[in-house]
Amino acid sequence: MSATVNAGKKAATYVDDRFASANFFKRSLGKVFPDHWSFMLGEIALYSFIVILLSGTFLTFWFKPSMVEVIYDGSYAPLKGVEMSEAYASTLDISFDIRGGLLMRQIHHWAALFFVAAISVHLLRVFFTGAFRKPREFNWLIGVGLLTLALVAGFAGYSLPDDLLSGTGLRIAQGIMLSIPLVGTYLSWFVFGGEFPGTDIISRLYAVHILLVPGIILALVTAHLIMVWYQKHTQYPGPGRTNENVVGYRLMPIYMAKAGGFFFAVFGITTLVAGLVTINPIWAYGPYTPDQVTAGSQPDWYIGWLEGALRLMPNVETVIFGFTISWNIFIPAAVVPGLVFTAMALYPWFESWVTGDTKEHHILDRPRNNPTRTGIGVMALTFYILLWIGGGNDLIARFFDVSVNAITWFLRIGIFVLPPIAFVITKRICLSLQRRDREKLLHGRETGQILRLPHGEFIEIHGPISVEERAVLLSKPEVEPLALPPTEDANGVKNKKAGRNRLRSRLSNWFYGDNIPLPTPEELAAADAHLAHEIEQTTPVLDEATALRVGTPGVIADEGVLHDDPKLVAAARDAARTIEAERGENKS
Amino acid sequence: MTDNSPTPQSSSAAETGTDVVARNQGHDIPGLPPHRPRQTDIDPRAAKRAERQVALMFLASALMTVLFVIAFVQIPTTDTWPVPFFNATINASNTALGVTFGLAIFFIGAGAIQWAKKLMPDKEVVQLRHPLKSTQQERDEAAEVFWDGADESGFGQRKIIRRSLLLAMGLFPIPLVVMLRDLAPGPLDLGVLKxxxxxxxxxxxxxxxxxxxxxxxxxxxxxxxxxxxxxxxxxxxxxxxxxxxxxxxxxxxxxxxxxxxxxxxxxxxxxxxxxxxxxxxxxxxxxxxxxxxxxxxxxxxxxxxxxxxxxxxxxxxxxxxxxxxxxxxxxxxxxxxxxxxxxxxxxxxxxxxx
Amino acid sequence: MRRSRWAALIAVVAALVAVGVAYAVLNAQSKAAAAPAESATSAQLEEGRKLFLEGCSSCHGLNAEGIDGATVNNGGNGGPSLIGVGSASVHFQVSTGRMPLAGPAAQAPVKTVEYTAEETEALAAYIASLAPGPASPSEEELDFSEADVAEGGELFRTNCSQCHNFAGRGGALSDGAYAPSILDATPQQIYEAMLTGPQQMPVFSNESLTVEEKQAILAYVDDLRTAPNPAGQDLGSLGPVGDGLFAWLVGIVLFVAVAVWIGARVR
Known part of the structure; x- marks a missing residue:
């Protein structure tokens, strides 16, 4: 052991002589991270990405990104003698003739699905807890960029094997390119090297898929992590947690083991899934030719919402001055995603402008404490899920025995009606939860024990809330809508920004107007005193009543009476003691 | 790039759980509650048990790796196995490789996590944050260095150099774009499309x-x-x-x-x-x-x-x-x-x- | 008078049967089985007629001429004429349980078969005797042992997969109609479906899709059904939607479960 330690010391000295790295190591290894399961969602994405890089490298050793036509002669009998591209044939070889090849292909594809799914849940966590606020706006922006690139990488990868689904996806992508006004036809002409499908697109997508996009993703992921490192992680409110500290465990040894272990867990589960469950059976789809298609032609899940948008859009096309504009394609496939990603990217600045908030935030919001933001999030999620359903409308029709046309019409209307409803409902739920939090602070926790008063009234006994919960509730941030600045200054000069200010003030009111404030310290002190009194009053009675075993558990009938008369309480206590004593005697 | 908290320090407030660490709208936010020891902290037998669990997982991982190599050599890619409870078959090689390799990886992770949870210290540590912004003095100094350098370079005064440089910089990406021209086989041929x-x-x-x-x-x-x-x-x-x-x-x-x-x-x-x-x-x-x-x-x-x-x-x-x-x-x-x-x-x- | 007419009919049928039997015996070596319509006996025709009158005539009319007016698709009980539909159509509809129809629906679903094989043959023979139509395939026509599976795959992807999906699992059509899964259908039923175009399915006659091509398709479908799965457990072979659902409902759920385990406090 000591030999190892000595060797380690030597190595460390060797490195430090050259890089003066001791200070860096000291700080890094002692770095504290807060512990919460929801902080590990981004890690799932990171680890999936590493798994994708590892498995993808393996696949490049055999995959041939070529559209040269070959006659298949591998071991998959139903395709023997069929003409296909070299890309497709080499993917079949990886699947059937290279040991472990199928496993790696399936790991790669599963990890890709997990990657985007993990990014999505991570994004939802960051959004709903307000982790994107100052000083982390740019890390949010990088995250949005990563999500976009993940979609591009995924779609390019989906297209590489040149099977029937790949080709159909590319055909749709080309149709979308063509719909872009003015430049669409040129774009397609350049991307495909002429007409669709041409003989170049696979090798071009290959470069995009294995070098360009993953390279940028890797760079952005690095920046993303450095920012988390440098700005330190946010934490949930609670006892001991303030905007000026981080409470958690050190990197060495806890997170070395936990985060390192989590990487292996993610990799292991992905591998198990890949060993047991088929994904993307390209051999069953057959090679791509532009005149064949299969029912249920869908993209991978993360493109499903765009597919849905394409399906729902009514058929509007106009010809102006002889130029054709396919609104039916351009709007759902280019305008909608453009707007969605732009809105998502700019949201942190929108919110801080509306709320006038310029403070640093390291304590996360509970979603209920920002009902408008939470409402916006649920509204966006509803919109997304409806489009997603649209992308699978044919399968839903098949399995729930409804008409595709009916689903499409339902969604065409629902996409406008349901998200606002979701917003209103969510906001109301959040406000109710805020009211309940306030109730809890003022009246304590509901114990579930019912007392009947002498005059017959039933009341529920309240108990004090835990220190942890109290700390969480008391950490609720103070928010106030922005006041409307005067439209004229003291000299009667009109404020040029009056209109903008009015809009901002209105939005701010919409954001924070119906916030339920924390009780004031005075209110809380009074409530605490009252609660303490109530507990003092009820506890002995409860004890006696429990001793008397009267009524069903938790419900105390006649003898369990709440009142102010200490004499009666004493009498009840005496009675209980007598009974206890008798019982003791009977037992012996 | 400097980290603002060179030495991690634990707060004494963490010990008692009653100390006030912050105030919000007039309310006191209590400090960390006292640390509650785990079973493995107080019971040596529980600690021993946890140690055995972790070691067992690492050993299981090693065993799975051995099995993986055997499966890789022994099972042809064309063999199939029946799926229990399903009227279906499954590729034997892919399943065996996936399950052994998957478990070999997973058990390393599970063992490490269990180790951290049960045996490594679980007392929470408090580290202080510092405002991310620099002081005004630092900002001024940085600006000074920049402007001094800019002055020394003469970028502001030597107009002809500045403008010609901007021209050159503006033009030099053009070849990078122009070279993409041959992505397309020739000019857009509408006739072919129609x-x-x-x-x-x-x-x-x-x-x-x-x-x-x-x-x-x-x-x-x-x-x-x-x-x-x-x-x-x-x-x-x-x-x-x-x-x-x-x-x-x-x-x-x-x-x-x-x-x-x-x-x-x-x-x-x-x-x-x-x-x-x-x-x-x-x-x-x-x-x-x-x-x-x-x-x-x-x-x-x-x-x-x-x-x-x-x-x-x-x-x-x-x-x-x-x-x-x-x-x-x-x-x-x-x-x-x-x-x-x-x-x-x-x-x-x-x-x-x- | 009446008796003599029957006698004449029976005599003619008997003569036909005799000739048929003789022909069959003479050709026993070359032809294993002829189409049911050709080899129908009078007893079979009579049984078919009886079964038809009992089970089918209420919708298709006493003489299989069909009933005009409201059809099953819009609430009535009128069925189409069966004159000239041929034995293939009858065998397909009855042997898959689609007929007799249980009630009005966008299309007749596969359900419990109500007639035995013999009864189905008899019904088919009776309808085929009314007017010529596509006959059920002979065993020879159904023999796909020599067919090229790979070619069948190409034909399948050109002609079948757009409705029945790449793995034969079926898919949705417009207005509530659907293409059913074909994996539980027998080769004869698949052949007959191609030949007759039941419901919304188009007709693939022996001219538009030759017998050899149909056999290749049968061979490919048989491979879909019986060949050992070359990979892991499939998720219904529905394409990427099944994969995506699994990624969320199993993959992400498992990862989050591990994350919760990591973050949970130990007692």
């Missing part, structure tokens, strides 16, 4: 087995996927797929009285109609022909075309009727095209109607 292999007299043959079609071969209610006979002469590298992507058609036949309208007078042959197989929405091949309603449905986005009514759109996102190909028979009695399509097939594009 024409297909069909021409007067092109014989219609079935896809994929290339049999010429007689009118009698197409039954009422039937559908035949077809292509021009000369498509097979186009080699792959000459763009066979490109030609196929435009020329693919379907033949359907309906009772002549069922045909409400056509895109051209008499473009059918005895109730046989030929339509492009490429959807006018985004170009999926479209052949879900429902013979009773004469509707043709696209499996990609559910555009529905009524073939008995000029191929007009009756549902879905496609905006244009499916192009119809006028057909007749040649002297040998085989179906032929009377001309090319009278419009571009497939998705719309900007210059489509020019």
């Amino acid at each position: 024409e297909t292999l069909w021409e007067e007299g092109s014989r219609i043959v079935t896809d994929p087995l290339e049999r010429p079609v007689r009118p009698a071969d197409v039954p009422i209610g039937g559908v035949v996927s077809a292509m021009p006979a000369n498509l097979t002469e186009v080699q792959h590298e000459e763009g066979n797929l490109n030609a196929r992507a435009k020329a693919a058609i379907i033949l359907v036949r309906m009772a002549p009285e069922d045909i409400q309208s056509q895109q051209g007078e008499g473009w059918d042959y005895q109730g046989i109609l030929a339509f492009s197989k490429i959807c006018t929405h985004v170009g999926c091949p479209i052949a879900l022909y429902q013979q009773r309603t004469h509707h043709l449905l696209c499996p990609c986005h559910q555009s529905t075309f009524d073939l008995s009514d000029s191929g007009n759109v009756v549902f879905g996102p496609a905006a244009r009727a499916l192009p119809q190909l006028p057909i007749t028979v040649d002297e040998e009695g085989f179906l032929i095209a009377r001309s090319d399509f009278d419009q571009p097939v497939g998705p719309s594009f900007w210059e489509r109607d020019r």
